[in-house]
Amino acid sequence: xRRAALALTAACLAALAxxxxxxxxxxxxxxxxxxxxxxxxxGDQLAVFGLVERDGRSVARADPFxxxxxxxxxxxxxxxxxxERVGPIWINxxxxxxxxxxxxxxxxxxxxxxxILSEDAARRDRIGLANAQRSxxxxxxxxxIGRYRDALIRTLEGKQLYLLDERGVTFLSPALFSSQIxxxxxxPTGPYDVEVLLYAGGSVLARxxxxxxxxxxxxxxxxxxxxxxxxxxxxxATAALxxxxxxxxxxxxxxx
Amino acid sequence: xxxYLPIAELPISVFLVLGLxxxxxFISGLFGVGGGFLLTPLLIFLDIPPAVAVxxxxxxxxxxxxxxxxxxxxxxxxxxxxxxILVAGGLFGTIMGVLFFNxxxxxxxxxxxxxxxxxxxFTLIGGLMLFDAVRAAMRDRAGKPTRLRREAGSHPPWMxxxxxxxxxxxxxxxSVIPIAGLAVIIGFIGAVLGVGGGFMLVPALIYFFRIxxxxxxxxxxxxxxxxxxxxxVLHAVTxxxxxxxxxxxxxxxxxxxxxxxxxAARNLNVSSFRLLLALLILSVGLRFAVDLFLPxxxxxxxxxxxxxxx
Numbered sequence: 376x377r378r379a380a381l382a383l384t385a386a387c388l389a390a391l392a393x394x395x396x397x398x399x400x401x402x403x404x405x406x407x408x409x410x411x412x413x414x415x416x417x418g419d420q421l422a423v424f425g426l427v428e429r430d431g432r433s434v435a436r437a438d439p440f441x442x443x444x445x446x447x448x449x450x451x452x453x454x455x456x457x458x459e460r461v462g463p464i465w466i467n468x469x470x471x472x473x474x475x476x477x478x479x480x481x482x483x484x485x486x487x488x489x490x491i492l493s494e495d496a497a498r499r500d501r502i503g504l505a506n507a508q509r510s511x512x513x514x515x516x517x518x519x520i521g522r523y524r525d526a527l528i529r530t531l532e533g534k535q536l537y538l539l540d541e542r543g544v545t546f547l548s549p550a551l552f553s554s555q556i557x558x559x560x561x562x563p564t565g566p567y568d569v570e571v572l573l574y575a576g577g578s579v580l581a582r583x584x585x586x587x588x589x590x591x592x593x594x595x596x597x598x599x600x601x602x603x604x605x606x607x608x609x610x611x612a613t614a615a616l617x618x619x620x621x622x623x624x625x626x627x628x629x630x631x
Numbered sequence: 632x633x634x635y636l637p638i639a640e641l642p643i644s645v646f647l648v649l650g651l652x653x654x655x656x657f658i659s660g661l662f663g664v665g666g667g668f669l670l671t672p673l674l675i676f677l678d679i680p681p682a683v684a685v686x687x688x689x690x691x692x693x694x695x696x697x698x699x700x701x702x703x704x705x706x707x708x709x710x711x712x713x714x715x716i717l718v719a720g721g722l723f724g725t726i727m728g729v730l731f732f733n734x735x736x737x738x739x740x741x742x743x744x745x746x747x748x749x750x751x752x753f754t755l756i757g758g759l760m761l762f763d764a765v766r767a768a769m770r771d772r773a774g775k776p777t778r779l780r781r782e783a784g785s786h787p788p789w790m791x792x793x794x795x796x797x798x799x800x801x802x803x804x805x806s807v808i809p810i811a812g813l814a815v816i817i818g819f820i821g822a823v824l825g826v827g828g829g830f831m832l833v834p835a836l837i838y839f840f841r842i843x844x845x846x847x848x849x850x851x852x853x854x855x856x857x858x859x860x861x862x863x864v865l866h867a868v869t870x871x872x873x874x875x876x877x878x879x880x881x882x883x884x885x886x887x888x889x890x891x892x893x894x895a896a897r898n899l900n901v902s903s904f905r906l907l908l909a910l911l912i913l914s915v916g917l918r919f920a921v922d923l924f925l926p927x928x929x930x931x932x933x934x935x936x937x938x939x940x941x
Binding site for chain 2: 412413414415416417418451452453454455456457458459460463464465466467470478523526527529530531560561563564591594595596598599602603606607609610611612613614616617618619620621622623624625628
């Protein structure tokens with residue numbers, strides 16, 4: 376027990392000692408922390424701005440800075456189903472469940488991920504669409520799950536919910552960068568986490584996280600909550616409105 | 632111009648929806664059918680989740696049949712006694728249908744059920760109607776009466792079952808059991824597929840019960856009005872997938888289209904349009920058959936299961 380505590384203290388001290396060596400700090404800010412869905416919502420964009428600060432004592436690095444911005448949207452249980460041939464017809468046969476998967480995922484970098492860091496490092500640091508949601512252990516018990524995960528990424532990419540932009544981060548000066556986060560019209564409501572990583576020579580120098588949320592507002596909000604909280608009244612109101620429309624039509628178009 | 636649908640959770644072009652529902656409304660006015668069987672697949676094709684499409688079209692069908700009911704009522708071509716029995720059976724069928732719909736949705740086989748039912752139902756009914764229309768046209772050409780005359784006093788065996796009732800307006804004296812049974816089946820199919828079922832109820836009442844066509848359309852519209860209003864409320868309560876904004880858009884387009892369709896129907900040759908309706912129903916069925924029998928481009932699909940949504 377005592378030995379463990381000692382080891383822990385040593386590790387902490389070592390960690391503290393390494394911090395001053397990392398002379399860069401990262402400051403990142405979003406243009407907004409709230410995306411509102413109103414009746415005219417057709418998707419939105421928000422800007423990420425960031426600055427790499429170096430203290431005066433540190434020596435200039437040989438490698439250029441790289442930035443990786445990962446946005447992880449609200450998580451849901453997702454099911455991937457596979458159609459298989461049964462007799463003459465194709466039906467959903469087997470499926471895999473993915474608990475707590477983000478329905479929205481966006482990865483933006485200033486140059487292709489392969490040039491920034493090695494594949495192993497990408498897996499470890501959870502960089503890229505395939506790695507961003509890998510559990511920290513990074514180990515799949517089921518080899519078969521790979522094709523389902525690939526299908527999940529492919530399908531959501533097709534719906535513009537998963538986005539990879541390897542030229543999505545622009546350096547305005549050697550230390551100042553910006554990027555756009557695209558929110559598609561079908562984006563789910565809920566919290567979105569933004570992770571900004573600063574790389575040089577293939578290793579992480581600094582990390583900064585922030586977040587924003589996507590919410591329904593105004594009439595959209597009240598209709599959606601009415602449908603879920605007072606479903607009976609909502610259904611009655613819809614049916615009544617429908618009948619009212621039908622009656623109105625006979626009044627307007629009546630000719631006899 | 633795009634508008635965001637609060638329940639379907641996606642934006643959609645207002646003019647596209649108005650145009651589509653207007654065109655379907657025109658067809659429904661022309662043939663005297665609800666049009667739900669065309670509207671639901673079209674909405675699914677526009678990326679609207681199937682559950683939302685089915686539930687919302689129920690509201691649209693209720694609204695557009697309201698127009699028809701009022702018109703036929705004014706012309707005194709509506710049998711409320713027969714309608715009442717159809718409604719009772721239809722509501723029971725609708726409740727069963729919505730329960731079945733929700734359990735299939737939980738099992739992940741809703742898509743298969745919808746596709747399979749469309750294929751069998753539409754190729755069958757479309758084929759029968761096509762056969763009937765062609766036969767009628769050929770008899771017409773040969774100079775014979777288009778339909779065989781019914782013989783006095785004869786009636787099919789199911790009309791003689793117990794619980795016989797008189798329906799003076801429909802000139803019908805028949806057992807309640809087969810009528811209610813028919814209504815249960817159609818209510819069930821309507822709730823599962825998001826169709827009113829007029830295209831099944833009208834021919835069934837004419838062929839199986841020999842009710843005068845003039846009364847049948849108004850009475851079947853009355854039945855559809857009540858069951859589809861019920862289906863709207865049931866879908867809203869059990870799966871929260873009725874989109875009120877989409878329903879309103881569909882109603883505006885559908886109601887206007889139906890008026891023009893109804894006017895066009897008065898000026899055009901009925902028998903050739905019956906042939907067209909048969910071909911239309913058949914082609915919807917074949918369209919779904921393609922999905923079922925051809926190997927899919929993307930065998931995988933991603934869904935958010937029940938309960939994981941907010």
